[in-house]
Amino acid sequence: MDMPTRLEAHDCRGVSEILMRIGDKWTVLVVMMLREKPRRFNELKRHVGGISQQMLTRTLKTLERDGLVDRSVRETTPPQVEYALTPLGHSLSAPVMHLGDWAIANLGEIHLNRHRYDAATHG
Amino acid sequence: MDMPTRLEAHDCRGVSEILMRIGDKWTVLVVMMLREKPRRFNELKRHVGGISQQMLTRTLKTLERDGLVDRSVRETTPPQVEYALTPLGHSLSAPVMHLGDWAIANLGEIHLNRHRYDAATHG
DNA sequence: CAGAATCCACCAGGATACTG
DNA sequence: CAGTATCCTGGTGGATTCTG
Numbered sequence: 695m696d697m698p699t700r701l702e703a704h705d706c707r708g709v710s711e712i713l714m715r716i717g718d719k720w721t722v723l724v725v726m727m728l729r730e731k732p733r734r735f736n737e738l739k740r741h742v743g744g745i746s747q748q749m750l751t752r753t754l755k756t757l758e759r760d761g762l763v764d765r766s767v768r769e770t771t772p773p774q775v776e777y778a779l780t781p782l783g784h785s786l787s788a789p790v791m792h793l794g795d796w797a798i799a800n801l802g803e804i805h806l807n808r809h810r811y812d813a814a815t816h817g
Numbered sequence: 818m819d820m821p822t823r824l825e826a827h828d829c830r831g832v833s834e835i836l837m838r839i840g841d842k843w844t845v846l847v848v849m850m851l852r853e854k855p856r857r858f859n860e861l862k863r864h865v866g867g868i869s870q871q872m873l874t875r876t877l878k879t880l881e882r883d884g885l886v887d888r889s890v891r892e893t894t895p896p897q898v899e900y901a902l903t904p905l906g907h908s909l910s911a912p913v914m915h916l917g918d919w920a921i922a923n924l925g926e927i928h929l930n931r932h933r934y935d936a937a938t939h940g
Numbered sequence: 941c942a943g944a945a946t947c948c949a950c951c952a953g954g955a956t957a958c959t960g
Numbered sequence: 961c962a963g964t965a966t967c968c969t970g971g972t973g974g975a976t977t978c979t980g
Contacts, residue, residue, distance in 0.1 A: 705920075708924045709920050711920065712916060717839065734962085746953075749952085760927045775961080789918070792912040794828065797832050800908065807884030807905075808882055859942075871944090871973075871974075
């Protein structure tokens with residue numbers, strides 16, 4: 695419809711890899727939370743409702759490993775740990791927002807399609 | 818940094834839902850394949866290397882359920898089944914391409930970060 | 941050709957208890 | 961406060977066999 699295909703079959707693997715990387719249950723939610731400003735552990739836990747501290751720890755650790763989130767510790771008592779998006783992390787949030795716009799626009803239709811499909815499933 | 822945040826916390830759930838929906842191992846690859854033109858079952862199986870027919874069946878079925886892919890059967894012998902993106906499916910491919918561009922640009926750095934992190938993990 | 945059915949391994953993710 | 965450690969379950973995805 696527009697430009698010649700920029701993504702070749704080979705590149706699709708990279709797309710898929712990124713999608714699988716951020717396509718888990720919590721990663722995007724955490725990134726979105728950190729998009730506004732850096733936050734501390736329990737602050738994140740409160741704002742991302744429903745996440746267990748186990749999964750928050752895992753999510754933040756893999757984000758840090760990939761260089762998407764920076765972890766800074768203040769050795770006070772009690773300790774303060776602050777998480778912030780790196781420039782790389784911020785750059786990721788842009789295309790994710792695009793997908794977010796699409797999601798907001800089309801999620802309703804998708805759910806509708808599902809209901810129709812399930813209703814038509816005679817058995 | 819730019820416009821006021823368009824995505825509120827509530828909306829992030831939708832984003833996350835879509836990400837989880839298409840963030841599995843094969844969905845995006847199949848959508849990318851169908852982006853060029855409609856294809857038949859084994860044609861897809863060949864082009865999307867490494868997918869089992871089990872997973873291709875599942876992937877196509879959920880795509881059809883969500884109204885992202887259209888399935889048309891020609892009752893010949895042997896039967897011919899063609900899969901094509903719906904307009905909704907095509908509209909999804911756009912933001913996915915944006916994420917694809919990001920992936921191509923930054924996947925190298927991510928892998929590098931991982932190696933660095935793992936190397937620094939003294940134990 | 942285009943699946944359906946079955947079996948199985950792995951891992952994401954939840955719950956809970958404990959620690960510096 | 962910011963984690964770690966352990967246990968457990970459901971779902972994803974692979975391999976194989978069978979069918980119209």
